[in-house]
Amino acid sequence: MADRILVAYASRYGSTAEVAEAIGDELSKAGEQVDVLPVNEIRDPSPYRAAVIGSPIYMGKWLPEARVFVERYQHYLRTIPVACFAVGLTVVGGSAESLRRAEASMDEVRMLINPVEASVFPGKLDTGRLSDPDRAIIKLIRVKSGDFRNLDAVRSWVRAILPNLHRRR
Ligand SMILES: Cc1cc2nc3c(=O)[nH]c(=O)nc-3n(C[C@H](O)[C@H](O)[C@H](O)COP(=O)(O)O)c2cc1C
Numbered sequence: 001m002a003d004r005i006l007v008a009y010a011s012r013y014g015s016t017a018e019v020a021e022a023i024g025d026e027l028s029k030a031g032e033q034v035d036v037l038p039v040n041e042i043r044d045p046s047p048y049r050a051a052v053i054g055s056p057i058y059m060g061k062w063l064p065e066a067r068v069f070v071e072r073y074q075h076y077l078r079t080i081p082v083a084c085f086a087v088g089l090t091v092v093g094g095s096a097e098s099l100r101r102a103e104a105s106m107d108e109v110r111m112l113i114n115p116v117e118a119s120v121f122p123g124k125l126d127t128g129r130l131s132d133p134d135r136a137i138i139k140l141i142r143v144k145s146g147d148f149r150n151l152d153a154v155r156s157w158v159r160a161i162l163p164n165l166h167r168r169r
Contacts, residue, residue: 002047002049003033003049004032004033004034004035004047004048004049005027005032005033005034005035005048005049005050005051005052005165006034006035006037006042006045006048006050006051006052007020007023007024007027007034007035007036007037007051007052007053007054008020008037008038008039008042008045008051008052008053008054008066008069009036009037009038009039009053009054009055009066010038010039010040010054010055010056010062010063010065010066010069011038011055011056011063012056012058012063012134013124013126013129013130015056015087015123015124015147015149016054016055016056016087016123017038018149018151019054019085019087019121019123019149019151019154020036020052020054021036022151022154022155023036023052023054023085023154023155023158024036025155026154026155026158026159027052027158027162030158030159030162032162035048039053039065039066039068039069040065042069045073045076045077046076048080049080050080050081050082050165050166051077051080051081051082051083052082052083052084052085052158052165053066053069053070053077053082053083053084053085053109053115054066054084054085054086054087055067055086055087055105056086056087056088056123057086057087057088057089057090057102057105057120057123059137059141060101060104060105061105062086062105062106062108062109067108067109070108070109070112070113071112074112074113077112077113078112078113078114078169079169080169081116081164081165081166081167081168081169082113082115082116083115083116083117083118083119083161083164083165084106084109084110084115084117084118084119085118085119085120085121085157086102086103086105086106086118086119086120086121087120087121087122087123087149088102088105088120088121088122088123089122089123089125089143089144089148090102090143091120091121091122092122092144092148093144099120102120103118103120105120106118116161116164116165116167117161117164119157121149121150121153121154121157122148122149122150123148123149124146124147124148124149125138125143125144125145125146126145126147127145
């Protein structure tokens with residue numbers, strides 16, 4: 001396992017899971033040994049030599065399970081290169097201010113583990129599939145519905161950050 005990279009993610013409706021799978025696939029194509037896993041299924045990240053960790057943004061924050069994962073394993077995660085990503089919709093055609101707010105979803109993670117990268121990707125919203133509480137929230141915050149993900153851009157990001165995942169900390 002010592003040579004493997006962990007791609008850990010949280011996802012409520014599956015769109016971030018697909019982004020994580022694309023990241024894992026691109027890392028594999030670059031010759032890396034990769035495990036793509038939901039954060040809830042990871043009991044011990046210490047065998048991995050690097051990690052990519054991502055979550056969708058809900059109400060300005062990463063999902064709780066992703067935040068708990070980073071908090072729980074912060075000690076180890078500070079010793080390996082970690083790249084983070086957030087998936088959200090306010091960045092779609094948004095202002096510099098909405099990008100700043102989306103990036104702020106990773107402030108806590110930045111403080112805890114000082115990632116080598118932290119980027120925001122546009123997400124997907126299918127209003128037909130939402131739970132009642134989420135539908136009510138969406139009416140209030142008025143985010144756009146549709147699939148705005150760009151998996152080619154995500155794959156380019158992976159290729160660009162790969163040297164940083166090889167750096168020693
Ligand atoms: C209830 C709710 C709240 C959301 N809040 C935000 C938000 O604060 N900022 C943002 O950029 N996107 C927000 N989104 C959009 C999600 O981040 C986006 O749909 C994401 O792709 C969902 O990922 P998932 O399918 O992995 O759960 C919200 C979506 C829902 C349903």
